[in-house]
Amino acid sequence: xxxxxxxVMGVAGCGKSTVAALLADRLGWxxxxxxxxxxxxxxxxxxxxxxxxxxxxxPWLAAIAAWMDxxxxxxxxxVVACSALAKRYRDVLRRDxxxxxxxxxxxxxxxxxxxxxEHHFMKAGMLLSQLETLEPPADDERHLxxxxxxxxxxxxxxxxxxLAA
Numbered sequence: 001x002x003x004x005x006x007x008v009m010g011v012a013g014c015g016k017s018t019v020a021a022l023l024a025d026r027l028g029w030x031x032x033x034x035x036x037x038x039x040x041x042x043x044x045x046x047x048x049x050x051x052x053x054x055x056x057x058x059p060w061l062a063a064i065a066a067w068m069d070x071x072x073x074x075x076x077x078x079v080v081a082c083s084a085l086a087k088r089y090r091d092v093l094r095r096d097x098x099x100x101x102x103x104x105x106x107x108x109x110x111x112x113x114x115x116x117x118e119h120h121f122m123k124a125g126m127l128l129s130q131l132e133t134l135e136p137p138a139d140d141e142r143h144l145x146x147x148x149x150x151x152x153x154x155x156x157x158x159x160x161x162x163l164a165a
Contacts, residue, residue, distance in 0.1 A: 002097065004098075006080070006101050010102055011127060012114055012127060013109075013127065016103060019155050021081075029078055031080075042060060051126060061093065064082055087137075102136060102144070104145055105148035107127070107131060
């Protein structure tokens, strides 16, 4: 089987990091927490409650795409946690081998999760900006959408099953 990539995407608070880590572990694939590749200036902006612009996101998305390409070219499958909120952002990450796993939930559940976070640069006040930016994957994009009302283990089982099909 050839190398593949899953980009676990969605707004802050949807559980991207948790689901991506569990999925990578289950599949035995390499994991990237996309936030780790944000330039320091982006982290500072988000920490100050300032939404990122497309210009802010461009080098970050390019770094994630380069990381994925390097591994896919080497025949290694990967799971990436990355918001990938807009189609134009996903276009930077899109490859034949990529499936987008969109985690979605009600604004109330997302806000509740963000409010309970500690020590994370993405603050609850940024949720509205992310929801406004979000363009759910379209029918012409390889994707799977799952509702975060289910526990992470259930989401991972569903994603693994869909990937195996």
